[in-house]
Amino acid sequence: MPDYDVIVIGAGNGGLTSSAMLAKGGKRVLLIEKHNVPGGCATSFRRGRFEFEVALHQLSGMGSQEKPGPLRSILRELEVEEKIDWVWMHNLYRMVLPGRFDITLPANKEGAISALQSNFPAEKENIKNFFDLVYSYIVEWFKITQTKQDDISREKFPLYFKYHLKTAQEVVEEFFTDQNLQTVINFYWCYLGVPPKKIAFEAMILCLFAYIEFKPYHLKGGSQMMSAALTETLRKYGGDVRFNTPVESIIVKDNRVCGVVAGDGERYTAPYIVSNISPVHTYVNLMDPSDIPPEALYNLGSNRIGVSAFILYIGLDCPPREVGFTESMNVFCSEAGLDEGFLGLKTIDTEKDPFIVSCYNLDDPHFSPEGTSQVAVVCLKYGEPWIELPPEQYHETKYRCADTLLRRIESQFPGFREHIEEIEAATPITCMRYLGHPGGAIYGFDKEVKDTGYFFQTRSHVQGLYFAGTWTGWDGFQPTLSSGYSTARKILKQMSMEVK
């Protein structure tokens, strides 16, 4: 008899929900994680009196207790909801293009529309029409998931058929002429990692809709609290967790997985494996070359390693309003249309990139010790230029990029720098170190229309091998947490069929 029913590699969001769900489903589960804490991106670290949230900005899909969104339902089933204090945010985001616009969108439909209309009065009607489209499209989108395939037709779902495979930019250009307005609407590119010209309309609009309808959330204790709570559920149902244990190889026999070899030489057997790490690492590094299915490699070839990030974690010795914070989620651009900013994604320099500055003390005063603020600054960047950097230039380059961003922040929040009590910069190399992802990718592969939705490569080419997490689905907390959950359900279903 194998040691376990399922081995889950990686305790990221997808690994945590899949292992917790499988354990709750009565399966014998081993969750194996190379780091010493669970969470992957969903974690925190301590510096001085601060505990810095690593990755969570706005949790989507929560909804209220009475009207739970899809994510809350999953967390409820996994016995996490009640263990956590959830904090909801009133606004979606504040977006600033210095000298051009400074707009804050409330997290409700009417509020968002009227904020846009008052900032862009010439496009008042277009804005209304656009939101009509978004909501009508979403209705069709949802109905399609509930409709039998044969009953799906262009006549019944005209908007879906027309818009589903368009890019976000194509659609905003159809509705708006003002480039500034297009930029504001396209905000969610930064949660998706590819420019609006490449990202699917569906993705952008699902973000907008989900944040408006289910509200952006944060949680007390940060994402590490959720990761720890999911670990508790896994253990409660008898699952084992091995931290500090990298997986060295996956054992495959006749194109079927049968276990893993851990870094300490220990072998664990199981007929099912959930990989919560990149397919690149799963196939290329963990499998014997003769075990890698050629189709897996061929299909993988069309995917490109996605963005990483340059991030600053900052503790200020003053409350947020003292340096001028009025909103928790701010994004600053240097160009409308975002094109210049995107050209910078593959360079090291941070002079022109759009960047996010978030400070959740505004929603949760206990986000850092009393009288202080915790600020995160994120600038999306590909890992490659950092990988090519000579190691002896690493620290000075890191400081130079951080300094550039701090200078840009200082112009928005005068006095900011003088209040810094702790600061830590994370580069794509840092992301690589802690995530183990190629290129330090934080969102998995680049997700253009051709890589997403119906075209996601979720299927593995080895029997018993499943994926969960950002590499085979949408990125972000809700999608990765959900992907682990649905992968677990898939496996449970498969197992019950085998029994029959």
Place this chain on the structure above:
Amino acid sequence: MKEFVKQLDGYDEVVREIDISRKFGIDYRADRGKTRKVIDRYHPDVIEYTVTDIIEETPDVKTLRLVSKSGYLPPFQAGQYINVYAEVQGIRTSRPYSISSSPRQRAYYEITIGRVENGFFSDFLLGKIRRGDSLKSSGPSGNFYFNPLFHRKNSVFIAGGTGITPFMSMMREICDAGLERRVTLLYGSRTEKNITFNDELLDMASRFGNVTYIPVISEPSQRYSGKKGFIDSNRIMESVPDIVDCTFYICGPGAMYDFCLPQLEALNIPGKRIRKEMFSSSGDITKEAGWPAGMTGKETFNVTIKGGRNIKATSGETLLSSLERAGLVVPVNCRSGECSMCRIKLVSGTVFQPRGVLLREADVRFGYVHSCKAYPLEDLEIIL
């Protein structure tokens, strides 16, 4: 693919795009091992060295020069440490040592070890290691370094005993590279005879106008004419021209923090201008503030490791040491309560956790402790 999907506007174009990008796709097999290799340039799990030189700094202090066996050493920031692994008297354990050499060259790292009373690991390094021997360590880590993003260009280093080592690396860097930073080093030692690095520090101070070196001796001989006593607020005031425009760094034995930090506080130095190197819990834990009355430090308890064995642990010793003594390998880095590598879950029982432990909120909530700064106060059940 579902039939209706094929009828979506733009479907054919997307499929064509996929076919083309697969045809001219990336063969990821070429990237085998690449990510690990990149990470290892900065954060290798283990560095293996040959000890190429042993320099006697004082009768009780030696510097070991460590040359990488692979020929490569990762870059580090002056002030960072490596955790040195060794088997001492049959126990696999480790101790963190600040790198004392300059980060401007990476032909070798140097660590400087002082003799301490009942020094288990330091006795081993000082007494047993010979030139040509092998040693292993973690990659460089730690957060005690000059951060140009918010630290002042005027630095005040407050060192005690072998707490000088991170400052040596910083000062060597400043002098080697001619950095535009001003440094005042207040260096506390017990007697004037055995000040580690005294000659080199005097030399730096004489050659570089931006370096001021002030040894402070607590138990001087009668003939000693330099600064005496401890590094108190008066000493700091008279030594540092403009205390408002400085960042202070402190590294030394635990007692020094107890004494010096209130002195800095008395001078109204804000917290953001005081950088503290962490320190391990050496010495007598029962003297630590908050230690429960009635406990002697000698009590032994049973520790049940879930899914594993039972071991004995003494209240006066860290859980980490007890685990290592029992032959268990616990991943660890700083051994000072900060890095969280040695984090374990406490299923039942209580432990004493001294100051300086940086736990995450979730760890407090769900009962995780850092075993390097956890002292058992009763029988425990833990999960490694």
